Amino acid sequence: MAVQTAESTTESVTGSAAPSVDLGPAAALSCRECGHRVPLGPVFACQECFGPLEIAYDFSDHETEELRRRIEAGPANIWRYAPLLPVPADVATKPNINPGWTKLVQADNLARELGVTGGLYVKDDSGNPTHSFKDRVVAQALEAARAFGFTTLSCSSTGNLAGAVGAAAARAGLRSCVFIPHDLEQGKVVMAAVYGGELVGIEGNYDDVNRFCSELIGDPAGEGWGFVNVNLRPYYAEGSKTLAYEICEQLGWRLPDQLVVPIASGSQLTKIDKGLRELIELGLVEDRPYKIFGAQAEGCSPVSAAYKAGHDVVRPQKPKTIAKSLAIGNPADGPYVLDIARRTGGAVEDVTDEQIVEAIRLLARTEGIFAETAGGVTVGVTKKLIENGDLDPALTTVVLNTGDGLKTLDAVADTGLTATIRPNLDSFREAGLA
Numbered sequence: 001m002a003v004q005t006a007e008s009t010t011e012s013v014t015g016s017a018a019p020s021v022d023l024g025p026a027a028a029l030s031c032r033e034c035g036h037r038v039p040l041g042p043v044f045a046c047q048e049c050f051g052p053l054e055i056a057y058d059f060s061d062h063e064t065e066e067l068r069r070r071i072e073a074g075p076a077n078i079w080r081y082a083p084l085l086p087v088p089a090d091v092a093t094k095p096n097i098n099p100g101w102t103k104l105v106q107a108d109n110l111a112r113e114l115g116v117t118g119g120l121y122v123k124d125d126s127g128n129p130t131h132s133f134k135d136r137v138v139a140q141a142l143e144a145a146r147a148f149g150f151t152t153l154s155c156s157s158t159g160n161l162a163g164a165v166g167a168a169a170a171r172a173g174l175r176s177c178v179f180i181p182h183d184l185e186q187g188k189v190v191m192a193a194v195y196g197g198e199l200v201g202i203e204g205n206y207d208d209v210n211r212f213c214s215e216l217i218g219d220p221a222g223e224g225w226g227f228v229n230v231n232l233r234p235y236y237a238e239g240s241k242t243l244a245y246e247i248c249e250q251l252g253w254r255l256p257d258q259l260v261v262p263i264a265s266g267s268q269l270t271k272i273d274k275g276l277r278e279l280i281e282l283g284l285v286e287d288r289p290y291k292i293f294g295a296q297a298e299g300c301s302p303v304s305a306a307y308k309a310g311h312d313v314v315r316p317q318k319p320k321t322i323a324k325s326l327a328i329g330n331p332a333d334g335p336y337v338l339d340i341a342r343r344t345g346g347a348v349e350d351v352t353d354e355q356i357v358e359a360i361r362l363l364a365r366t367e368g369i370f371a372e373t374a375g376g377v378t379v380g381v382t383k384k385l386i387e388n389g390d391l392d393p394a395l396t397t398v399v400l401n402t403g404d405g406l407k408t409l410d411a412v413a414d415t416g417l418t419a420t421i422r423p424n425l426d427s428f429r430e431a432g433l434a
């Protein structure tokens with residue numbers, strides 16, 4: 001497998017003239033492990049230690065109240081936070097599907113049911129253009145692809161990401177070519193294919209798809225290709241910060257006390273933490289403690305297992321759960337998630353498939369929100385954390401729902417008719433519905 005290092009790619013992309021790319025406040029890429037810095041480019045692994053690269057910013061020219069006014073006057077989508085993202089200042093004027101600014105629902109009915117007294121909110125990301133949180137991250141990768149002159153947008157996906165890439169590329173006028181395991185459910189295939197890009201089934205599982213994509217990146221056949229979750233991963237990952245920004249702004253520029261966040265690769269959770277810390281550093285919210293809790297399905301719970309065992313390393317698992325959007329058995333950001341849960345006083349917990357389905361129904365019945373299985377995981381874990389005494393019901397709590405229940409109808413397929421009657425009143429009365 002070709003592992004691309006910072007050195008090899010920045011050279012081929014920027015050449016000796018090294019024209020600088022305009023990605024707003026993004027100043028460089030910095031290694032999460034050793035701090036080694038390299039210029040912005042389509043690279044993801046440190047050439048010194050192979051640690052993950054992430055965006056380093058220069059926020060020095062921001063005056064707090066001016067920045068707050070600018071954000072509040074911005075569009076009702078993620079681009080209101082453009083000054084804090086790796087995107088050019090005029091990003092909102094470019095063709096984009098403009099995700100974000102989804103509802104923060106005050107979930108009083110669910111709170112009553114769970115015994116939460118300190119305020120319970122659901123951040124409902126099913127409201128994004130392709131009905132999952134993935135639109136946020138793909139939007140950042142798209143801007144990086146434009147900046148680096150890529151003409152094809154690609155990814156390896158098990159569903160949600162494929163649809164988000166297809167839609168974003170269609171709107172931006174880029175080619176898209178997305179790779180998925182060949183035996184995905186029909187609903188996900190349709191959702192990814194409908195945007196008109198190319199969709200390739202790989203004979204193998206998600207790990208095989210990933211491996212293939214890494215090979216393609218190192219090959220001339222992949223030249224000009226931006227893989228949102230591989231060579232554009234540092235940019236892509238920053239999109240999750242917008243969840244943190246929105247939650248705080250929607251709470252009236254206030255940090256919540258507790259957040260319950262789903263874990264697949266763990267990227268979203270680590271970047272929500274990064275986003276919260278940035279808001280504190282920029283003075284946009286008051287600095288006070290917050291706790292981040294991670295949520296997994298028992299059938300794919302490598303991070304939760306490591307947390308409970310007190311380990312720093314995450315042992316890979318073979319996923320078997322209905323929460324397919326979270327089914328990454330070897331999560332790249334797992335160790336960072338453990339750090340954050342422990343540093344903030346949170347925890348990582350998991351729930352069974354049965355509890356996931358129960359939680360989907362609970363959220364639907366109390367708040368009128370139909371969540372995909374990932375939302376069942378966070379709501380189910382919230383319930384379990386309260387019962388265990390890990391989550392304090394007297395504190396303000398935000399639970400994430402990252403996708404739409406229409407994407408995982410199978411999970412609740414046994415929900416159906418209350419009764420079947422003849423079209424007359426006698427029959428209606430007989431059924432006991434009057």
Ligand SMILES: *Cc1c(COP(=O)(O)O)cnc(C)c1O
Pocket residue numbers: 132133134160161262263264265266267268269325326372374402403
């Ligand atoms: C991708 C995804 C996540 C989070 O994934 P990470 O890899 O942990 O960032 C959460 N929910 C849904 C529905 C997703 O599709």
Ligand SMILES: [Zn+2]
Pocket residue numbers: 031032033034035036046047048049050051
């Ligand atoms: Zn390094």
